[in-house]
Amino acid sequence: MALYDPFWPNHIPRTITPPASSVWHNLAVSAARFPDKAALVFFGTETSYAELAAQVERLAAYLHGLGVRRGDRVIVFMQNCPQLVAAHYAILRANAVVVPVNPMNLAHELQHYIEDSGARVALSTGDLAPQLAKASDALPAGQRLEHLIISQFTDAFDPAVQGEDAPPPAWQDWLCRDYPPPAIAGAQLHRYRDALACTAAAPEHVVGQEDLAVLPYTSGTTGLPKGCMHLHRSINYNAVASTLWGYHSMQTVTLSVVPMFHITGMVVVMHGGIYLGATQILMPRWDRDLAGRLISKWRVTSWTNIPTMVIDLLASPNFASYDLTSLRHIGGGGAAMPQAVAQRLLEQYGLRYVEGYGLTETAAPSHSNPTDRPKQQCLGIPLIGVDARIIDPDTLAELSPGEQGEIIVRGPQVFEGYWKHPEATARAFIDFEGERFFRTGDLGRTDDEGYFFITDRLKRMINASGFKIWPAEVEALMFRHPAIQEACVIAARDDYRGETVKAVVVLRPGHEDTDAEQIIAWCRENMAVYKTPRIVEFVQALPKSGSGKVMWRLLQEKEPA
Template sequence: MNKAHFEFWPSRLPKTLAVPETTLYDNLAISAKKYPEKTALVYYGARYTYSQVLKEVEALAGYLQNVLGVKKGENVLLFMQNAPQFLIGYYAILRAEAVIVPVNPMNTAEEMAFYVEDSAIRAGIIGQELYGRVNELKGRTSLTQIITAAYSDYAGNGDGLGELPEAVREPVQVVDKVIEWKEAIGAGCKPFEYRGDAEDTAILPYTSGTTGQPKGCIHTNRTVQANTVGAFHWMNITADAAALLTLPLFHVTGMVHSMNTPIYAGGTMVMMTRWDRDYAASAIERYGCTHWINISTMLIDFLANPKLAQYDISSLQAIGGGGAPLPEAVGEKLTAITGLEYIEGYGLSETISHTHFNPPDRPKLQCLGIPSFDVDARVIEPSTGKELGPGQDGELIVNGPQVFKGYHNRPDENRNSFIEFDGKVFFRTGDIVRTDEEGYFFIVDRVKRMINAAGFKVWPTEVESMLYKHPAIQQACVVGIPDPRRGETVKAFVILNEEAKGDVTEEEIIEWAKGQMAAYKYPRFIEFRETFPTTSSGKILWRKLQDEERGKSGEVL
């Protein structure tokens, strides 16, 4: 294990961290005991204290157990946009000693059928606007019990910072044979005695499915606590912190950093159901937000707001994220505006968010950071398993307390996803990285995303990083497209800044790129777009753009 990075470890922190034997539910119960009247959650002007949140968690858990018959270890669907009911439902499922299956609210009915069947789900807590996507599953899958939630129940009258999202304005809709949220909360059911354990399976998040069929990742209270407590210390989150909650909570980054960690600290969460850059800036100013974990596409949009200078965002103390590398030019713009350096991290559903984090006092741009508490991270040659040194591109493998217990119902995947190395079992991430001499890790790209242009390896992320240096480019996504002579060649989809639209041409960007990178790397084709397809967590769906191009050429996808 390379220990060079320890020279840059935050001086106030130990290099190893004991994971508590307590559970995620215990975190909420303890914070509610310490800070009963403190605001836990702000939702479009409405405020909820820790004691209020815990009371509703207990009531819902009692209903799950007494009325719906939810058993210990049973998988329960949580299919909802960001809302107080997501948080309450999440902790209620844990209180019932069941397993949370959080699913992307953008999924269609057919996609939902897969999750329900794969996890043998019988009961679900669902945003009412999504009910139509699961209603038809009741007759042909294991799903029989549904609780629906209207976000408007918790939004109050808003806070005057902007128009409420449509889903938040929607009044309660009563549906026959469906349990309405208030009915469940108001039933007066008491939950059974809590016997939760650190080794109990707590969450079954699914991979995004961008590289194949989604897979459920088995996480215990202990694996999730490792990153919850790690983030608490690394990001210096206290009970007086206020976290701006913009990432979707079904996704592991938002779940751990914007919900579980503030709850562990006894801090406040300022929640948004849908991303809105003006509302985000207003909320930072109104509620004094101190911490904001996001994704690069969100920050790019935030900083591109021509009205940003009108807002006082000086309360921010720490800002960072992951999911996709932050372009260097964007990081420099952030520092120029706020004085803050972006703290980038790296992780996966399989590691319930981060395995790497940049040191807050010495971050590097376009960098995954250094291994987190008790993480052993190596770079190997994918085909031979030989360990590689600084500056050499190879597959990242990780061993640490946050690594999942395996994929649900995927024995073959489990056999292929782990490797024994130096007497330890490591998870193979499938990501190509390199380290520098100081032990910092840098993403090169996904193994499956590499472009082979006339025998040269082209990593799209590297090309995208260069394109972001062009002053006219707001966002870029690079893919490989078929080429009769080179096999593959490089194409870039580009979203221009508003002031550049109509003034900058595709040919001008290609000519500029020629002077910025090697001849085999620069994009031969540029296509301007107004938007990119993204996941609800903000990741650009590069594969969808690539498949569109290959479909045009008649190539079999």
């Protein structure tokens, strides 16, 4: 048996039987069990399980009327809001596949998601719809969107709300404005409220656990983002496993602020909550004082987050006025929780911060700390039903505790492969002891008790406040700048984000007067803000190998810690 067996939580099973049904069935079951219970709360407006299920039925029927059929990919491009949840479940109810897209992406980036997924239908909020329209217009006629369903935030809440549930004043214009529809070539625009008024019957639900459910995109060391093929089976597995691991029940109240386009927010928070029949308090963006008020008012019991959110909340000048005593579970991943902050949570609130580890390819957690016995700055132990090892990345031999090697993972939540990229899929898996293991590309070690710790990464990646940034993607966008001849993107230390983006740039002849501020400003207009370099360093030439490849690792090693 594995080393971590003595520390396995007593009341958590070693293996589970996941639902044989689709992810949509979880909503249908919870709506039948708890029809009048609040499924979602958004700025004080409650949506019951019965109301949510009815919205999903009508929206699924509308999608079917637009031509959406089994296996079709449909883009969801929104911040956290009730419309996002309804869109996910309606797409699944219509037998189609959800393509969740980061709402911070701009038109240049969005073109790839439309083109690569083959999506012809998208759902968006009014603030983001112009970017989708611009992206679609830039594509050849046969690859553009054909339908765009647009919601206003006020479709889901009363803009006159006051008190603890009210949006921050700085958000009023963003959330309460009625955005005009954008012009979009060759596509029909639809109002979300009209879709919810659909009176047609939804199609027969025919997909099951072996059908494709979600196609979230992840970038890599080279090239553009690749879609991770997750079946209903793999999404359901981690939705169930994560709720068991965190001791959650139908009485759980979550602060749902981690982005639901991201695999953790989607699977652990959204799908896990719907599966349980829990109540989710939705936040479209992070705001520390809104979070403090919502935790206090709604008696939030569970908060999945990234550590920078906790650090920010604790630093609020209003922090003493917030009541966190309802919290029973707090944890997250994406970045290590500073030891001092974890200790403060323990000493002041008796809360043990539970860190976990997972990737888009593993439908969020493959590892998590036992809630009753977590270790700080640790990935934890393999989740229910997961087999994880540390191997030598070159020889593929398993290593002993304390030795650094690559983390490999096998389990029911691991994805099927990369959409339309069989070669990348083949490289991502190895045969180990007769089983198919996924190579994470992360370097780690285990201790004598079988807990996993991350030590480095094989893949070239930057981790800024939990956002994974792939330098090759940023470089590809930067090469569009007329003054940039070459660029190499590396990680720089950041006291708040952990790491941030630094670009080492060679300017084209004749553009020597271009300064760092101009390049940063251009990047902000052409890529998601979290990818934008915060630091630009100019050099005469980049170091290169004998074959002409840029030696990025040399630049990274020279970067001061």
